[in-house]
Amino acid sequence: MSPFYEDVIIAGFGGQGILFIGKLLAYAVMKEGRNVTWIPSYGPEMRGGTANCTVVVSDEEIGSPVITNPRSLIIMNNPSLEAFEPRLKTGGLLVVNTSLVTLQPKRTDVNIVKVPANEIAIEVGNDKVANMVMLGAYIAKTKIVVKENILEALKKVLGKEKEELFELNKIAFEKGIEIGNM
Amino acid sequence: MGEKVLISGNEAIAEAAVQAGCRFFFGYPITPQNKIPEYMSKRLPQVGGCFVQAESEIAAIYMVFGAAGAGARVMTSSSSPGISLKMEGISYIAGAELPCVIVNVMRGGPGLGGILPSQSDYFQATKGGGHGDYRLLVLAPSTVQEAVDLIMDAFDLADKYRNPVMVLADGYIGQMMEPVEFKKSPPPELPPKNWAITGAKGRPRNLIKTLYLNPVELEKHNLKLQQKYLEMAKNEVRVENYMTEDAEIIIAAYGTTARITKTAIKILREKGINAGLVRPITLFPFPYSTFKEIAEKVDNILVVEMNMGQMLEDVKIGVCGRAEIHFYGRTGGMVPSYDEIAVQAEKIVKEEAI
Amino acid sequence: MLVKVFERPKSMFPVTTHYCPGCGHGIIHRLLAEVIDELGIIERVAGIAPVGCSVLIYNYINCDMYEAAHGRAPAIATGCKRVHPDLIVFTYQGDGDLASIGTAEIIHAAARGENITVLFVNNAIYGMTGGQMAPTTIIGQKTTTSPNGRAPGREGYPVRVAEMLATLEGAAYIARVAVHKPKYIIAAKKALRKAFETQINGLGFSLVEFLSQCPTNWGMSPQKAVDWVEEKMIPCYPLGEFKTPETKKTVEEA
Numbered sequence: 001m002s003p004f005y006e007d008v009i010i011a012g013f014g015g016q017g018i019l020f021i022g023k024l025l026a027y028a029v030m031k032e033g034r035n036v037t038w039i040p041s042y043g044p045e046m047r048g049g050t051a052n053c054t055v056v057v058s059d060e061e062i063g064s065p066v067i068t069n070p071r072s073l074i075i076m077n078n079p080s081l082e083a084f085e086p087r088l089k090t091g092g093l094l095v096v097n098t099s100l101v102t103l104q105p106k107r108t109d110v111n112i113v114k115v116p117a118n119e120i121a122i123e124v125g126n127d128k129v130a131n132m133v134m135l136g137a138y139i140a141k142t143k144i145v146v147k148e149n150i151l152e153a154l155k156k157v158l159g160k161e162k163e164e165l166f167e168l169n170k171i172a173f174e175k176g177i178e179i180g181n182m
Numbered sequence: 183m184g185e186k187v188l189i190s191g192n193e194a195i196a197e198a199a200v201q202a203g204c205r206f207f208f209g210y211p212i213t214p215q216n217k218i219p220e221y222m223s224k225r226l227p228q229v230g231g232c233f234v235q236a237e238s239e240i241a242a243i244y245m246v247f248g249a250a251g252a253g254a255r256v257m258t259s260s261s262s263p264g265i266s267l268k269m270e271g272i273s274y275i276a277g278a279e280l281p282c283v284i285v286n287v288m289r290g291g292p293g294l295g296g297i298l299p300s301q302s303d304y305f306q307a308t309k310g311g312g313h314g315d316y317r318l319l320v321l322a323p324s325t326v327q328e329a330v331d332l333i334m335d336a337f338d339l340a341d342k343y344r345n346p347v348m349v350l351a352d353g354y355i356g357q358m359m360e361p362v363e364f365k366k367s368p369p370p371e372l373p374p375k376n377w378a379i380t381g382a383k384g385r386p387r388n389l390i391k392t393l394y395l396n397p398v399e400l401e402k403h404n405l406k407l408q409q410k411y412l413e414m415a416k417n418e419v420r421v422e423n424y425m426t427e428d429a430e431i432i433i434a435a436y437g438t439t440a441r442i443t444k445t446a447i448k449i450l451r452e453k454g455i456n457a458g459l460v461r462p463i464t465l466f467p468f469p470y471s472t473f474k475e476i477a478e479k480v481d482n483i484l485v486v487e488m489n490m491g492q493m494l495e496d497v498k499i500g501v502c503g504r505a506e507i508h509f510y511g512r513t514g515g516m517v518p519s520y521d522e523i524a525v526q527a528e529k530i531v532k533e534e535a536i
Numbered sequence: 537m538l539v540k541v542f543e544r545p546k547s548m549f550p551v552t553t554h555y556c557p558g559c560g561h562g563i564i565h566r567l568l569a570e571v572i573d574e575l576g577i578i579e580r581v582a583g584i585a586p587v588g589c590s591v592l593i594y595n596y597i598n599c600d601m602y603e604a605a606h607g608r609a610p611a612i613a614t615g616c617k618r619v620h621p622d623l624i625v626f627t628y629q630g631d632g633d634l635a636s637i638g639t640a641e642i643i644h645a646a647a648r649g650e651n652i653t654v655l656f657v658n659n660a661i662y663g664m665t666g667g668q669m670a671p672t673t674i675i676g677q678k679t680t681t682s683p684n685g686r687a688p689g690r691e692g693y694p695v696r697v698a699e700m701l702a703t704l705e706g707a708a709y710i711a712r713v714a715v716h717k718p719k720y721i722i723a724a725k726k727a728l729r730k731a732f733e734t735q736i737n738g739l740g741f742s743l744v745e746f747l748s749q750c751p752t753n754w755g756m757s758p759q760k761a762v763d764w765v766e767e768k769m770i771p772c773y774p775l776g777e778f779k780t781p782e783t784k785k786t787v788e789e790a
Contacts, residue, residue, distance in 0.1 A: 023359065027188050030361040038188075038359040063445030065358055065438075068519045206619060232618045236611065237644035244608040244641070248615020251602055252582075252623075256615070274605050379600045379616055381623050383579035389594055391585075391603035 003059035004034065006144055007067045009084055010134075011052035012076025012097070017131035021074075022053035024135065024157065028149035029057050037065035050079055057144060072142065074134050076117075078103050095138045095180075097130060113137055113180060120175050129172035136176020147177065186361040191326045191351065192217035194362050195285055196225065198333035199257050201364050204283070205231030206256040208245035210238055210264060213297045214353040215287035218259040239264040243271030243284075250280035251390045253378030255337050259285035261353075262303050263294060265311075272346055273312030276407070277392035281340035283333065284318070285349045287356040290515040298515025299353035301437060304492035307350050308466040315404055317411045318348045319418065320465040322436045326360035332463075334367070339418065341372045343410055350465060352488065354438040354517070411467075420463035421472045425451075429458030431531050432476050434497050435486040436462050439518060443486055446523035453524075455531050465493070473500025482530050484508045486523055488516075506530075545569035547578050549598050558758025560748030561589060563715045564657060565596050567725045568628070571732055572599070575624075582616050582623045584609040588630040589663040607638020610645035613652045624735060626653040632662045635671040635695045642701070649706030649740040653731045656697060656743055659750040660769060667753035671695045674772045679753075694772060698745045702778035708740035710779040714747040716765040720775075727777070739781045747773055 008025075012018045019040050026038040040053045054070070056062050072093040075081045081101050088094055090109045099118030115137045117130035139145060154169055189197070196218045199207070207222040223233040236242035242258050249256040260268060265286045275282060288303050290296040305311075307320045319339055323329035329351060336347040377388055394400035422440075425447055426432060435443045440461040450457040460476055460483075462469050477483065483505050485494045491509050498507055510526045512518045544550060547569040555561045572578050581599040585591050587606035594601040604612050609627035617625045634642050634656050645652065661679055662668040669679040669686060672694050676685045686694075702710040709731050713724035724746060731742035747769050751761040 023188070026359055030186055030188050036188075036361060039354060040357055061444070062360075062441070063448065064442040064520045065354065066442070066517060066519070068521050206615070208615065234614065234618065234648075237640050240608070241611040241614075241641050241644065244605065244611030245615035245618075247604075247608075248584075248602065248612035248617075249619045250615070251612070252616045252619035254619040256619075270605060271608070379582045379602060379623075380620065381580040381582065382598070382600045387598055388600045389603075390601070391594070393591060393603055 004057070005059070006057045006072065006142065007054065007070050008072035008074060008138070009052055009054050009067065009070045010074040011050065011080035011084055014051040016051070016076050017128070018051045018076060019053050020157070021131045021135040022055050024150055024153045025055050025145070027153035027156070028145040029055075031149045031152065032145055034059055035062050037062050039065045050077070050083075052080065072138065074138050075101060076131070076134065077101060081105065093138075093141055095134060095141065097134055099130065111141075113141055115176065115179050117176070120179070121172055124171045124175060125168050129169050132169045132172035133176035133179070136173040136178075137180035140177040140180025184363045184365060186363050188359055189326065189362050190217060190357060190359045191329050191355040192287065192357070193221050194326050194330050195259070195333050195349070195351070195356075196221035198330040198364060199283065199337070200225055200229060200231075201366060202255065202334040202337040204255045204257045204337060205229065206249040206254050207231070207233050207258065208236050208242040208249070208256070209258050209260065210236050210242050212261045212264045214289060214356050215259050215261045215285070217356070218285065218287075239267035240271065243268040243275070246282050247271055247275050247278070247280060250275065250282040251278070251379050253375040253380060257283040257285065259287065261287045261289045262291050262300070265303060265306065269306070269312035272318070273314050273316060274392050275346045276312075276316035276318065277314060278390050279344040279407075280346070280390070281344050282346050283336045283340055283349065284346055285333075285351065288350065288352045290513065296515040297353065299438060299517055300488050300513065300515060301352055301439065302489040302492070302513060303350070304465065304487070304489060307348050308468070308496070316407060317414075317466055318346050319343065319414055319467075320348045320350050322350045322463060322465050323355060324437055324440045324461060326355065326358060327362050329355055330362050330364060338370055338372065341375075342370070343414060345410060350437070352438050415467035418464055419467045419469050421469035422459070422461040422463060423472070424459040424461060426458035426460060426476060428456050429480060430456045431527055432458050432460055432480050432483045433486055433523065433527060434460045434462075434473070434483055434493070436465065436493065439486050439488055442518060442520050443523055445520035446527065449520060449524040450527055453528065455528060457527055462493070468496045468500070470496070470500035473497055474502065474504070477501040477504035480505055482506045482508060482534060484510060484527050484530060486518055486526075487511045488518065489513050545573045547572045547598055549596055551595065553596055554592060555589065556752040558749055558751040558761055559589075560659065560715045560746065560750075561657065563721060564655065564746050564748065565593060567715075567721070567728055568626075568655060569597060570725065571729045574729070575732055575736070577624050577732075577736070580623050582620070582625045584612050584616070584625070584627040586627070586629040586633040587664075588633050590628055590630060590657065591664070593628050607633050607636070608641055609633070610638065610641040610650070610652070610654065614645055614648070614650050617650060617652055621651070624653070624732065626655060626732075628655045629657070630663070631656070631658045631660065631670045631672040635697050642697075643704070646701045646704045646707045646741045646743070649708070651735055651738055651740055652742075653735045654741075654743040655728070656745045657748045658697070658745055658773065659748040660694075661750050661753045663750050663753050672697070674768060677768075696773065698743070698778050701743060706741050707743070707779055708781045708784050709734040709742035709777075711777045712745040712747065712773055712775050714765055714770065714775060716747070716749055716762040730780075734781055737781075740784070745773070747775075
């Protein structure tokens with residue numbers, strides 16, 4: 001069996017919690033003993049513009065933390081779909097937030113998971129947790145980490161100050177898993 | 183094995199410094215290294231240390247001069263344009279033989295340049311930068327873990343040689359998060375800082391200076407400095423040889439570029455091209471002898487940098503005409519991808535075959 | 537019985553200075569040494585020498601010393617004082633050093649309220665480099681780079697450091713004194729002692745600006761230089777205390 005390897009680019013607008021779910025994923029991967037890198041796009045373009053981060057997961061030493069042709073994409077807005085869809089590896093996974101992405105994916109050689117993330121988020125209480133819905137769907141599809149480790153990461157990142165947000169995020173995340181498993 | 187924490191390069195650099203006994207930090211904000219001073223402003227008071235946001239990079243480096251001269255473990259960090267401003271003070275620190283650690287999280291230049299990763303300060307770091315005949319000991323981490331390890335070593339090396347040590351990172355290493363373990367190794371035996379400014383009680387007064395109006399004395403001082411740099415070259419060279427044993431082509435790269443190259447090597451090997459990497463970890467002293475040896479075994483060496491060919495010159499010195507040297511560089515914040523590197527290497531190998 | 541009424545301060549090395557006849561540095565060095573002796577602090581003093589004529593002050597004052605780059609002494613003092621808050625830290629700086637190339641460093645050291653003492657020697661000219669215009673060169677004064685006399689339309693106006701720094705909340709004691717006549721020298725010593733006491737009591741930044749003679753670069757005899765301080769410099773740079781710990785008000789108090 002070849003050693004485990006996965007990479008994913010998460011992209012959307014600044015303020016959608018793009019970097020946040022990337023960090024949760026990286027944290028959970030670390031908990032499971034694998035190597036991981038998380039790298040953001042940084043600088044002024046992140047303020048109100050597009051934000052993206054790349055997470056690389058491997059059993060081996062990680063070489064490049066930046067990825068030309070990712071195996072997976074989590075896409076939260078139209079500009080990100082246009083930017084990253086052509087770069088997705090053949091046979092790769094495209095998780096797309098259909099609540100906000102009005103463009104249709106063009107690729108036919110990849111697996112597409114459509115998630116109405118904002119609608120679900122509003123249903124569970126707050127449209128700010130659409131990112132957690134997306135993360136849930138991605139993890140259900142890839143089985144890259146176990147659910148518990150994401151929740152542990154969430155608890156840690158929210159800390160005492162934002163403890164009250166845990167339940168909402170958890171529910172959104174679990175809804176995402178359900179969609180991913182469908 | 184200790185517990186791993188997920189942490190960004192900038193924060194890891196700051197925490198590693200604290201764990202290495204750094205209690206003083208003087209800096210000035212500049213992207214993309216702001217997390218370092220921010221972290222220090224919070225962390226240092228917790229351990230009885232002190233953070234000062236200086237009025238300029240120039241003032242910051244002289245605060246480092248003052249604190250280093252007072253015998254403390256002290257660090258400053260900045261990014262390319264800010265490091266240029268610090269260069270005056272770095273020359274004085276080197277001349278006065280004060281130990282300190284300077285972090286450069288490089289961004290694109292010249293001038294204000296950009297804020298994205300770059301390696302275009304290689305010359306500045308390794309060949310002097312400020313005025314006078316001096317050298318910094320320059321360490322170039324390739325991962326966040328290595329940044330932590332090298333920062334910890336940097337303080338010991340600075341004290342050992344009474345010399346400023348520069349940790350040369352780039353924007354990617356600063357921004358990237360990786361699981362990191364803070365491994366505290368037992369402190370090596372270091373010379374006492376009996377030269378430090380502590381108040382002349384029960385001893386003759388101490389004087390920290392760089393002015394030698396008598397040329398005989400100044401030459402003597404310079405020869406002493408050179409002797410120290412030779413010692414560093416003898417004792418401190420660090421280099422990683424990655425898959426070089428069976429290599430038909432060698433890629434030379436450091437820092438972020440080197441880890442991207444590792445992915446390129448994987449791609450090349452899948453295509454049946456045996457590529458290897460020589461990764462200098464110390465940029466000064468430079469691993470010239472590694473390149474001399476490797477040049478006896480391969481015909482082609484490809485140097486890859488995020489600049490227009492700076493380490494290239496040191497590789498040429500090491501190789502000294504024993505092999506063909508090729509160069510591939512991206513600059514201005516553009517980062518070479520592993521595909522690009524693989525294409526370049528493949529082209530060299532195939533042209534060779536014709 | 538013979539009583540010694542005048543002797544070399546203990547803090548001074550028994551050497552002859554390199555200063556020109558009539559220069560004020562020697563007097564100011566001596567005042568510094570006397571104050572250090574009287575306060576009994578020599579074992580916990582750290583000094584920072586400037587670039588300029590007085591770069592070699594460390595050859596005369598027997599305490600731990602740094603030699604700074606031009607203008608950077610207040611930053612070095614900051615680094616030293618933050619490491620050793622119990623040391624008594626002073627900088628000794630000329631007008632080119634402090635009021636030109638080191639303007640940022642001195643203003644921000646004062647603004648931070650760094651608990652250090654600054655001896656600022658204002659002789660209205662660059663001495664070491666050969667008589668060029670200083671930021672404190674007065675209107676009409678001829679120098680090698682203002683050969684026709686400093687004209688506001690061409691060379692701008694002199695910088696009044698004491699007044700400027702006294703506006704900063706971090707500054708606790710700011711005074712301007714002169715050293716061209718005995719009565720002024722006595723007042724200068726009092727001010728310097730007060731400045732050091734301000735630091736010893738942890739009250740914040742202190743600075744004494746000394747109007748000083750430079751006969752060589754002013755192109756006059758030492759006697760003429762004394763008159764020039766009295767007639768030309770003091771009208772431009774009035775003497776006195778511009779701020780004392782008693783008058784110091786912080787933003788919260790004001």
